Amino acid sequence: MKIVCQRSLILKAINDVLGVTNKDTLPILSNILLDGRASGLELVGTDLEVGIKTVLPDVVKEIGAITVSARKLSDIIRELPEAELQIVLDDNNNVIISCQNAQFCLNGIRKEEFPLFPEFSEAESFEISSEILTDIIKKTIFAVSKEESRYTLNGVLLNATAGSLTLVATDGHRLAVAGTTLEKVSSDDISIIIPIKALNELSKILSVEEKSSVRLMVEETQVIFKVGSTIIVSRLIEGPFPDYDRVIPKEVNQKITLSRDELTHVIRRVSLLANQKTCSIKFILKHDEMEIVAKNPEAGEAKELLKINYQGDFIKLGYNYRYLLDVLKCIKSENIIFEITQPLNPAVVRPESEIENYLYVIMPMKV
Amino acid sequence: MNNRIRLLSEQMANLIAAGEVIERPASVVKELLENALDAGAKNIQIKIEKGGRQLISVKDDGIGMSADDALLCLERHATSKISAPDDLDKIGTLGFRGEAIPSIAAVSRMKLTTRQKNNLNGTEISIEGGKIKQVKEAGFPPGTKIDVRNLFYNTPARRKFLKSEENELYHISAHLERLVIAYPEVSFNFQHNERQIKLYPIVESLRTRIITALDSNAEDYLLPVEYQDEYCKIRGYISTPDYTKNNKQYQLTYVNHRWVKNNTLDFSLYKAYGSFVEKGKYPLAVLFIDIPAGEVDVNVHPTKREIRFRKEFEVKKRLLLALNNALSKKEVIPQVVFENDSNKTANRQNIFTQVKVDYQPGHHKYVTYKINEDAEVFKITSLKDQNKHEAYRILGQVANLYLIVEYDNGFYIIDQHAAHERVQYEKIMSEFEKGPVESQHLMYPSPLDLPTSKLELLKAYLEKLENFGFVIEIIGPDSFFIKAIPAILNESSENPRQLVYDILDELALNSESNAEKKIVSNIAASIACHSDIKESDKPPQIVIESIISALFSCQNPFVCPHGRPTLIRLTLAELAKKFKRK
Numbered sequence: 001m002k003i004v005c006q007r008s009l010i011l012k013a014i015n016d017v018l019g020v021t022n023k024d025t026l027p028i029l030s031n032i033l034l035d036g037r038a039s040g041l042e043l044v045g046t047d048l049e050v051g052i053k054t055v056l057p058d059v060v061k062e063i064g065a066i067t068v069s070a071r072k073l074s075d076i077i078r079e080l081p082e083a084e085l086q087i088v089l090d091d092n093n094n095v096i097i098s099c100q101n102a103q104f105c106l107n108g109i110r111k112e113e114f115p116l117f118p119e120f121s122e123a124e125s126f127e128i129s130s131e132i133l134t135d136i137i138k139k140t141i142f143a144v145s146k147e148e149s150r151y152t153l154n155g156v157l158l159n160a161t162a163g164s165l166t167l168v169a170t171d172g173h174r175l176a177v178a179g180t181t182l183e184k185v186s187s188d189d190i191s192i193i194i195p196i197k198a199l200n201e202l203s204k205i206l207s208v209e210e211k212s213s214v215r216l217m218v219e220e221t222q223v224i225f226k227v228g229s230t231i232i233v234s235r236l237i238e239g240p241f242p243d244y245d246r247v248i249p250k251e252v253n254q255k256i257t258l259s260r261d262e263l264t265h266v267i268r269r270v271s272l273l274a275n276q277k278t279c280s281i282k283f284i285l286k287h288d289e290m291e292i293v294a295k296n297p298e299a300g301e302a303k304e305l306l307k308i309n310y311q312g313d314f315i316k317l318g319y320n321y322r323y324l325l326d327v328l329k330c331i332k333s334e335n336i337i338f339e340i341t342q343p344l345n346p347a348v349v350r351p352e353s354e355i356e357n358y359l360y361v362i363m364p365m366k367v
Numbered sequence: 368m369n370n371r372i373r374l375l376s377e378q379m380a381n382l383i384a385a386g387e388v389i390e391r392p393a394s395v396v397k398e399l400l401e402n403a404l405d406a407g408a409k410n411i412q413i414k415i416e417k418g419g420r421q422l423i424s425v426k427d428d429g430i431g432m433s434a435d436d437a438l439l440c441l442e443r444h445a446t447s448k449i450s451a452p453d454d455l456d457k458i459g460t461l462g463f464r465g466e467a468i469p470s471i472a473a474v475s476r477m478k479l480t481t482r483q484k485n486n487l488n489g490t491e492i493s494i495e496g497g498k499i500k501q502v503k504e505a506g507f508p509p510g511t512k513i514d515v516r517n518l519f520y521n522t523p524a525r526r527k528f529l530k531s532e533e534n535e536l537y538h539i540s541a542h543l544e545r546l547v548i549a550y551p552e553v554s555f556n557f558q559h560n561e562r563q564i565k566l567y568p569i570v571e572s573l574r575t576r577i578i579t580a581l582d583s584n585a586e587d588y589l590l591p592v593e594y595q596d597e598y599c600k601i602r603g604y605i606s607t608p609d610y611t612k613n614n615k616q617y618q619l620t621y622v623n624h625r626w627v628k629n630n631t632l633d634f635s636l637y638k639a640y641g642s643f644v645e646k647g648k649y650p651l652a653v654l655f656i657d658i659p660a661g662e663v664d665v666n667v668h669p670t671k672r673e674i675r676f677r678k679e680f681e682v683k684k685r686l687l688l689a690l691n692n693a694l695s696k697k698e699v700i701p702q703v704v705f706e707n708d709s710n711k712t713a714n715r716q717n718i719f720t721q722v723k724v725d726y727q728p729g730h731h732k733y734v735t736y737k738i739n740e741d742a743e744v745f746k747i748t749s750l751k752d753q754n755k756h757e758a759y760r761i762l763g764q765v766a767n768l769y770l771i772v773e774y775d776n777g778f779y780i781i782d783q784h785a786a787h788e789r790v791q792y793e794k795i796m797s798e799f800e801k802g803p804v805e806s807q808h809l810m811y812p813s814p815l816d817l818p819t820s821k822l823e824l825l826k827a828y829l830e831k832l833e834n835f836g837f838v839i840e841i842i843g844p845d846s847f848f849i850k851a852i853p854a855i856l857n858e859s860s861e862n863p864r865q866l867v868y869d870i871l872d873e874l875a876l877n878s879e880s881n882a883e884k885k886i887v888s889n890i891a892a893s894i895a896c897h898s899d900i901k902e903s904d905k906p907p908q909i910v911i912e913s914i915i916s917a918l919f920s921c922q923n924p925f926v927c928p929h930g931r932p933t934l935i936r937l938t939l940a941e942l943a944k945k946f947k948r949k
Contacts, residue, residue, distance in 0.1 A: 149862040172810050242811045277798075278805050278854035297798075320807065320854070344808060363808040365854050366838070 001036040001064025001089040007082050007099065009056060010041075012208065014074045016230055017045035017052040019201045021070035032070035033114045034087070034095075036060040044117055045070060050198045051117055052205075054230040065111040068095050076104050118222060118233045125190060125218045126160060130206045130227065132180050133214050136167050137199050139178040139330045139358050144196045145171035152239040156199055158223075160190040168244045174323045175244055176330075178358035190218050193241055198223070198234030205230055247361055249346055252339040254312045256290070257352060260336045264328045266304045270294045271321040273302040280365050281324075283317040285310055294321070317343055318367030324349075327360040382497075382522065388470045391529060392419025392518055393538035395475075398467035399513055400546050403427035406511060408553060409569070415559045418532035419518060419539060426512035431483040434490040438502065440468050441479075441494060468513075473497035474525070475518045481511040496521045533827040537875070540564075540820035544580055545619055545626040548653055551576035557819065562844055565819040577604055577653050582617060583816045584868075585610060585651050592654060594689035598681060599662070601689040603654035608640055608694070611648035613872045618652045622663055627674045631683050632656075639690035656682065759919070761911060772915060777938035783914065785927035788892075790917040792928040795855065795891040799835070805854040806836035812848035813864050815839070821871050822847075828874060828886075835886050837867065853890055866890065892928035 003010075014032065022029045033044040040057035066089050076097060077085070085099035089108070097104040137156070145153035150172065157168040166179040202225055206214070209227055217224040225232040267281065274281050274294035284291040288310055293303040317340065328336070333351035340347050343364060350359035389395055396413065403411050406429025416422035432440065471477060472494045482489030489507030493500045519526035529535060536559060547555050547567050555567040570576050578586050588610035594601040620632040636652055644650055664675040676682045759774035770781040817825060822845050825832075829839055836853030852863040870889045918924045918933065927933050 147862065149865075170810060172813075173807060175810060247810050275805075277795075278807075280805050280854055318805065346808075346810065361810065363810050365808065366806045366836075366851060 001034070001060075001066060001087070002062035003034070003036055003041055003059050003087040004061055005041075005056065005059040005085060005087075007077060007080050007085050010059070010085070010087075011074070011077050013041075013043050013054045013056050014070070014077060015208075016054045016205050017043050018070050018074050019045075019204060020047045020050045020052050020197070021045040022047040028067065028109060028113050028115075030069060030071065031067035031109055031114065032073060033065065033067045033111060035065040035111065036063045038063060044114070046115055046117070047197075048115060049195060050201060050232065050234045051115075052201060052230065052232050053117055057229075064089050066093060066095055066108040067111060067114045068106045068108045072106060073097075076106075120217060120219060120222065120224045120233060123217060125216050126165075126182055127213050127215045128165065128180075128182065130209060130212050130214050134203055134206045136165075136178040136180055136358070137203055140167045140169040140176040141196060141199055141203075142326050142330070143169040143171055143174050143176040143360075147171070152193055152237055152241050155193040155195045155237040157241045157244070158190065158192050158194055168241070170242070170244065173320065173363050174327070175247060175361040176327075176358070177244065177248070177360075180357060191241075192218055192223060193237035193239070194223055195234055195237055198225075198232060202227070202232055205232070247346060248359070249339065249341055249348060249361075251341065252348070253341045254285075254310065254339070256285075256308055256310055256338045256340070257335050258306070258308065258338055260328055260331055260334060262306065263336065264325065266292050266306060267321050267324055267328070270302045270304055271325075273299045274321055278365070279320040279322050280318050280367050281321045282367055283319065285312065285315045285317070287311065315340075315343060316367070317347070318365035319347070319362055320365060323362050327362065330358075330360075332356070382473050388466050389474060389518075391538060392423055392535050393542045395419065395423050395471050395515055395518060396425070396539050397542045397546070398471065399423070399425035399515075400543070402467065402513075403429055403511065404546070404550060404553065406430050408510065410554045410556070412556045413543065413558065415536065415539060415557075417560070418529075418535035420526075420529060420532070420535070421516065423515040423518065424512065426510065428508070428510040431486075431510050432481045432490070433483055433486065434502075434504075437479060437481050437490045437492055438499070441472055441492070441499065442469060469497065471513075471515055474522050475520065476516040478514040478516075479511070480505055480507050480513075482507045482509050484509040531827075533823050536823045537820055540818075540823065541616075544818060544820055547580045548573075548576055548619060549621050549624050549626065549655070564822065565845060573602075573653070573655075574604060581619075581653070581818055582651060588651075590693045592689050592693040594685055594692070596685070599656055599658040599685060601654065601656050601686060603652070605636075605654070605690065605693055606651040608644050608650060611644055611650050613648065613869055614875075615649050616872065616875060618649055619654070620652070621655045622665075622674055623657060623660065624655070625665065625674075626672075627665075628672055629674055629676075631676065631679050632686065635683050635686040635690065639687055639694060654686070656686070658682070759915065761908075761915060764911070770911060770915065777936060777941070779934045779936050781915065781918070781934045782927075782932070783911070785931055785933040786918045786924075787914055788927045789921055789924060789933050790914060792888075792891050793921050796887060798855075799887050799891070804834065804836040806838055806851040807854045807856075808838070808851040809849065812840065812850045815847040815849060815864065815867060817845070817847070817868075817871070819845075821875065824871055824875055828871075831886060832867075832870070835890060837863075839867075855890070888928065 035042040040055045044053045080099045088096045093108040095106040095108045159166045165182040215226040275296040282293040290306045290308045295301045333353045335352035346361045408427030408429035412426040414424040477494045479492045488504045491505035551570045554569045557565045588606045589604040592603045662677045667673045762771040772779045838851035840850045
């Protein structure tokens with residue numbers, strides 16, 4: 001194998017697949033596969049759950065394949081000067097990287113030890129602009145559960161029908177829903193749960209990619225994303241996702257309009273004195289005003305008054321301030337609408353503008 | 368001179384005997400169920416009212432009795448199960464003493480209704496305090512039904528000692544559960560106060576019965592145990608070492624289908640798992656040993672709870688082999704070595720290795736450092752109270768695990784992780800004492816799956832659990848949902864459901880006292896577990912100092928929340944002894 005290539009070009013390709021390589025499980029999975037074919041250099045990384053493959057055309061001078069430590073390879077190439085570099089495989093499975101006057105010899109492991117990249121059909125399900133997809137992933141992914149015992153919540157639900165695409169994530173304390181319109185879906189309606197890791201890697205790749213589109217293919221147990229010359233294949237999380245529509249309150253007693261920036265600043269200030277374990281803050285609603293209070297016997301007490309338009313009863317609500325800040329960070333519109341029913345019922349936070357197609361549900365705290 | 372000694376009337380003798388056999392409503396249930404099972408019943412209905420004070424009724428579809436037999440069974444020592452002394456050596460039925468029915472009859476108002484399949488008419492007998500009041504013919508489906516009303520009505524002393532309705536029901540359910548597991552081929556319908564508490568349908572396998580009756584969460588963790596030779600047969604299920612419980616309630620052993628408590632069996636389990644199970648954790652185990660009746664003596668205790676093996680070592684050897692086979696199939700446990708030494712030395716070795724004394728292996732002296740929180744030595748409230756804490760000096764760290772501190776005429780070896788856990792734990796405990804407990808409501812209430820015995824326990828403690836942030840809602844007679852959890856749990860990834868199970872397990876151990884403390888300490892321990900200082904870590908000096916100073920001010924600095932020791936002390940006197948200066 002012999003590869004001749006500009007440093008920045010191969011560095012980007014390595015960084016695309018680096019995220020899924022994993023040093024904790026099998027040693028071979030911490031490696032990256034370099035497969036020089038006539039069609040181009042294929043770089044592959046996988047943790048057996050998510051696999052990423054990207055192709056660099058026109059750099060292969062002699063064909064051949066080897067796997068090397070992903071971390072070492074990326075570290076070496078990052079430190080090299082911006083110039084043309086050469087990667088050669090010798091007969092003893094050593095990979096020799098040379099660039100200007102520098103030379104590295106990395107121990108490789110044979111390609112045969114590396115897991116096969118999953119096969120998939122080319123039957124495309126739909127295509128979406130990378131910008132829009134990035135946006136709705138960002139609006140939902142923070143709500144994914146980190147608790148491993150409820151594995152169906154460790155991913156984002158993707159529902160697609162002709163006309164709309166919806167992403168949903170929840171950790172059982174809060175729920176995020178974001179949608180967009182979709183021109184067409186090739187076959188039946190789609191409803192799958194995508195592991196958070198695959199979406200993180202996808203977002204990372206999309207963030208360095210120029211404006212483009214993502215093509216999506218769904219099979220029985222896996223989902224495939226194609227972005228330019230990069231392919232991400234991820235296993236799906238199998239099992240039922242909870243009925244998210246049911247927890248979105250349908251009847252709302254009070255709708256309070258608040259300035260997003262103002263509310264964010266007030267919560268950030270007041271929460272400085274909140275109990276950092278429970279993260280609770282209180283909203284006390286009175287006629288035309290809302291008091292936001294944090295109390296912590298160890299630290300002290302903070303409160304701030306907000307003028308609002310409110311004609312309802314005196315009511316005390318408790319929330320985890322981190323959940324509120326997470327949501328406020330994602331909302332783009334200048335004003336938000338805070339919808340409440342009963343103190344112990346879920347609250348809905350949504351952007352003021354009607355066109356925006358996303359909302360958040362936050363479970364209250366009893367305080 | 369008057370003669371003072373006289374024979375007791377039969378009624379009096381029955382009352383005394385009843386005291387031995389019939390302790391509480393649960394014993395009545397147990398005796399009646401055993402009779403029903405001995406009669407070959409396939410469907411058994413148990414009705415309880417007011418925790419058994421008002422009514423205990425067991426109805427079966429077994430072989431039933433003729434009118435004469437029905438009358439005779441009310442006589443003391445009347446039994447169909449044995450006749451000659453030799454029979455005692457090979458008891459194959461659950462009951463045999465012929466004491467149960469007359470004993471129960473002596474302390475209650477009983478109605479016995481029975482019919483044999485071939486007889487057209489059934490018999491109904493009413494007894495009050497052991498005296499037969501009425502015998503008549505009655506229509507009845509084949510089988511036997513015994514209603515026991517007003518238990519202990521004529522022994523007020525005993526009646527006074529009955530616990531609350533929930534508590535008695537808990538004991539009944541516990542007895543029932545143990546029996547139910549041994550008889551998957553029989554269906555049991557359990558009702559309390561006219562409400563069905565649990566229906567155990569006939570199932571095809573022991574495994575299914577264990578999952579439905581004992582622990583539905585264990586499904587993925589059960590390993591089959593099988594062993595057979597000419598001496599005995601062992602079968603059942605045990606859990607993999609990674610699935611454990613906080614107490615022994617989930618370890619059930621049966622000899623010839625009778626649930627028993629036997630130290631040999633307990634010890635074999637303990638030994639088979641060895642160090643693969645953390646101290647204070649117990650794997651689930653349901654084991655049946657079928658052994659020729661002559662090889663066990665069940666006639667040790669009136670309630671037959673205790674048994675003796677004729678050849679204890681033979682049983683132990685086979686059981687260990689069976690357990691070892693089951694576990695090694697899973698490839699998680701190394702070979703268990705059989706020792707022909709006395710049990711005592713083996714035992715001591717085991718305890719010793721559990722106390723980590725890395726710096727002086729093999730010295731039995733340190734066995735004394737196995738820490739027991741209740742031991743008198745550790746009743747001093749805190750190290751700080753002794754006003755000596757200024758004098759400590761941190762000497763360093765060993766293997767990124769232990770801290771060495773010079774203090775109080777000697778030095779301490781401190782497990783930094785355990786110490787930090789203890790510090791966190793006490794901090795959380797004090798937070799609980801300070802203020803109101805906040806709870807985070809859940810979007811999707813989490814269903815609780817509980818065995819019957821725990822259902823009543825949960826109901827009894829609903830309010831207390833809510834005081835600590837667990838809002839649990841009753842949806843149906845045996846379906847509960849966690850609606851909210853203590854907000855303090857947000858920070859940890861602990862599964863709240865598991866936490867509720869653990870708390871209930873502990874409450875079941877001693878359900879009357881200290882409930883609040885147990886709930887809080889379970890919550891606190893589960894949070895403290897996720898502390899920042901990992902086991903092998905080299906924290907900066909300033910952190911080490913703060914941990915030690917906080918540890919020395921703890922209420923109980925000697926054990927971590929899970930019961931492991933946090934520190935080991937070595938005094939100058941001991942050092943002097945080791946260096947033969949004294």
